[in-house]
Amino acid sequence: MHDHGLIDTEAALRLFLDAIRDSPWIAVDTEFMREKTYFPQLCLIQMATTDHIACIDPLAFEDLGPLKTLLHDPAVLKVFHAASQDLEVLYLETGQVPSPVFDTQVAASLLGHGEQVGYANLVQAVLQHELDKTQSRTDWSRRPLTAEQLQYARDDVRYLVQLFIALQSELEALGRMTWLQPEMDALTRPELYQADLEGAWRRVSGHKRLKPRELAVLRELAAWRETQARDLDRPRRWIISDDALLLIARTRPTKIAALREMRGLPKGIGDSQTRQILEAVQKGSEAPQETWPAPSRRRPLAEAEEVIVDVGMALLRELARQQQISPEAVASRKDVVALMRGEDDAALTRGWRRQVAGAELGRWLRGHSALRCDGGRIGLLDLAAAAGNGHTTP
Known part of the structure; x- marks a missing residue:
């Protein structure tokens, strides 16, 4: 397998893409950071075929145009493991969901390896190779990347190539490739990776304990938080916690003083944000009953x-x-x-x-x-x- 090293120039990227041009599939992995941001920051893209491997530094490029063409080429199968997060970050980076895809985690579940088997465990089970995971929590946004980081990154696609070949062969032998396709089609639906302000309340832990009117207030509060997190590019929990949203939805304060006295409100929250919270509470409280979010109507099992x-x-x-x-x-x-x-x-x-x-x-x-x-x-x-x-x- 020819190693193209770390690609950080347009010339090197073109050479790599030319080298893999005739491959019907390519193994893909990404490294990204999102602990301190709302949007994931794409820091590295790893790609491999049976003959070529490369780490591509997206921070070195203003435009990944040629790479986008490959990711969206319907004639090239993109192979991932646990694809959803990689697909999200690539969707946000390129504006489209890579397609078609093959997810080795899903494929493994159809072969008895467990529904959410981790990459290292699957490599061990199928290829009898133990991966070094010491770099799994490294800071991928720092430059220059170390030799250890790059080796770790390369291994994530080097063995993905072998996994794909082995799992695909076993699925074909068992006649299960047709089982896989609906699962892959579901993974590449763009709406999975788009912000949903109206449905943000469903991601608030504990929302099922609220009454319908309280859910209407929570819907407005969660949409406000989502907008704030997106505009400031900060994690949702940094804006305000789930517990605080639930408490506000239950008590529905109408005055700034009452809101500021509530437990869990972030320290140093400004007057503008408190007014916006109160406006969300008022909007949710005044929402017509027919527009309230419907709690689960399923009756409990006898x-x-x-x-x-x-x-x-x-x-x-x-x-x-x-x-x-x-x-x-x-x-x-x-x-x-x-x-x-x-x-x-x-x-x-x-x-x-x-x-x-x-x-x-x-x-x-x-x-x-x-x-x-x-x-x-x-x-x-x-x-x-x-x-x-x-x-x-x-």
Whole structure:
């Protein structure tokens, strides 16, 4: 594999892109910082094929135009591990979500490695290589980058190349590549990476404990915080904490003095910001009832239903085990509840999830099959077939 080193000039970038021009896929990773900012700061882009590898310094370029062309080329597959954060930072940098993509974390979940297996653990499991992670918390914005940082960065795509080849081969052998495509299409939807002021209240921890009118106030407060964080390029929690937002939404203060006395309000908050908070409280308080955010309308499960879902989860694990796939990749407990309730959009009624587990679980829930224990394993007995053979259900 030819190492192009750290690319920080347009000439070097053109040479690398020319070298990989005919590759149908490329492994991609990014290093970024966002601990002190709202927007992630892209600090390094690593790319590799089977024959070439490079670290590209985006801080050295005013325009990454040629690189954008590659990232958005529909004929070139972009390979990531745990792609969502990389896709977000590249979307913000280039204005488009890279596509098409292959996420080795998702692919691994379809092969029994767990739903959110980490990169180092997956490299160890598949390639029997232990990665050095000592640089994982390094400051990628500082220049010059050290030799240790660059080695760490290169390894993140060097072994990603090998992972992709191994996982793709195994998926193809099992006929599961078609399972992967809907998951990848979902990852590249632009709306996933766009700011949502109206829905910001849903990210406030503890919002489910509020009443509908309080949620209307929280909606305005969370939208204000999101705007402030974005405009100042600061983390949301630096503007005001979730706990403080919840308290304000519950108490709905109308005076600056009352607001300033509240626990959790940031020290040194200015008069302008306090007035804006009070305006948000007033707007939310006066919102017509029909516009209030709707809390979850799902009724709690009855005790008997909880038992059914518990058994359904056990069956899900067994059906997934038979297919050598992680049960978490197939469905969550909420998905089993949705199937039990007959919801039209239940994930287990569609695609490969139905094939792996949804169809069998559905038959059991409708009373067409029965639970049995055979040789220390649970399974399902088809009642119609059993009746036809003259068997009785134990």
